Amino acid sequence: MRLITLATAVLTLALGATAVAGDENPDTDRPAEGGGTATSGPKLGPRTDPMPTGWSQKTINIMVGAVQRTVLADGPGSDTYSCGPVPYPIIISYHGRGSNPGRMRGLSQFHDQKYCSIVLYPSGLNGLGRDSTAMSYGTLKSCWQGAPYCTPKVPGTGPPETIRDDVAFFDALINLVRTEYGSWAALDRVYVSGKSNGAEFANYLACYHGDQIAAIAPVSGPFYYAMAGLDADPSCSPTHPIPVINFHGDADKAVKYQGSGRWESCLGNLCDPPDRVARIPNLPKWAAAWGDHNGCESQELDVPVPGAAQPSSGQETFLSKYYNCNGDVEVLHYHTKNGLHDWPSLSPNDDNTQDDQTFATVPAVLGTMNATEVIVQFFKRFTLRP
Template sequence: MNSLQRMATAAVSLVLCVGATGAATAAPVAAHAPKGTSKSACRLPAPQQPGTSELRTISSGGRDRTYQLHLPDDYAKKRDWPVVLAFHGRGNTGAGTEEFSKLSTLPAVVVYPDGVIGTGDGDRQAWQGAPYAAAGVDDVRFTEDLLDRLEATLCVDERRVYATGKSNGAGFVGTLLACRAADRIAAIAPVAAALYPTGEECEPSRPVPVIEFHGTGDATIPYTGDADRGLPAIRDWVAGWAGHNGCAPRSRDRVTGSDITVTRWRGCDRGAEVRHVAVTDGGHTWPGADSYSGGGYTTQTIEAHEVMWRFLRTFRTPAPSSPRH
């Protein structure tokens, strides 16, 4: 009996150590999720056929909002699944982003929210933070309402929620969502981000790991920035996140493919590493897309969904002191 007690104590200590560092293995592990609605939701039947995507509606901020929900093929095997939130670019939709991003091939519940029609030319959906976004729309609150819905109805791991996006959606992730909701977003992966100034300081409640993708030949959101629109140079913006995360000031570049250079900042607080993936001559596109994702050159040297997943899947938010629900 004493031997068994010592083994049990060691196992508990190991779980606590993993939770404290924020690192994890690739597979979702049920023991790391807090006890709450998401755990009881694991006993609920799947709301749709595993392996499928369906358009769903939720009320947030007095509006009916929509999102495309994709369940992995083997969702029926009850375990706490990670969640990937994917925010579309201006004028696109969640369903459109699903088509080119290949995110629905990941071992995760993938959610593609839809923005609200903004201002400017045509009926184009957009996200908070951009100058053309609809006035009075709180997309951070919408995202949190959406996470509440997912955690109440699906078997998901509340500590393994990741956010990515393209263009305007990526800008929303990098300038607002990760800054205001770091307690719920474990790590982010902006792609070709439109990083418009929001007028507020980004002060996340914890270091947020970041992997960012951008083409050096992007004519829509220039890699070197655009002072007239208040857009920063991309590498400077990523270095700013490294500063937020307390990383060592010196970065290291590594050429990993004929048109791919990866910059890494290490020594970051709580292991919150920052990486920048530059695509030489790349356009306003999603790396690895085999259908239209934007103007300019699309590299096939890497698949963005695979590269970001290898990075994102290792991070968790800290365990809450009590259930959110």
């Protein structure tokens, strides 16, 4: 296994709270295994607040400014979902463009009781633009802030049109958990994941609003940048080192693994700026940029993952790892040869039973691993500490 010292400049991070490698038991402050040291934190004493009512599966409406937003919530505490230990980690899972919370719930399965987590599947507002499958402008689909087709002004809400604020929605979700769960919620273990445009938004939050985020897990994300010729966003400025785990297939027809050229995605007065042009970065270079953001000093590139192969589809998964980083964080990039625009799974799901571009039903093309299981185990290693 070849170790290489990164020769790129290390970004100086404004450290407030920092995600650190920690022990999986938050009730202790003993050193973590694997070389990271958990920062000492307050031990959990007896709880005087009552057990939260929790959500087994519940749709909740939240007012964000003057806009009603919706989230599908799952969590321990109800008669049908009781588990330990406490406090419970929080996972927010964002759907892709044109999708919905129910589909994302079915794909990611973070609410499985074995993960014992508070899980939120938010719903995006509509945007107006063009994606990789549309031949003309004017395609109206749910989406998340930061994508060129996700117009800052929400179609059909005006005049004057509502201004999209998915970042404020994220803050409202954290407040919802705080109100419902109190000290039963591990607010130092907020994890953000997403698929496609939802993955792009997880990256967006980490870059520009990551002070409450302990780790992110973007899957098949496009990570749009407006300036041609760049594979890293020069304005991305995380407030602390952020652990990143990412999955992407090199046969993805919707989000090209090697990146895309000019992509004119938004026209008209709903756009800001008008006539925005965006592009998709090269995915390996995007992952390397996160290594730079986190000040990682070592890397291993495209190492085969033992047992992660599907001979019937020609799929095989490789791992690029960036480590020896500030805050003992890591960046993991899983590259699947012949992998599609899917949430990797060893079982049929809504992704691997549809064509990448036409979305026609096809025989299931199983992945080489269960991405959700790998993501949750990664999340467990990191905690946000002051």
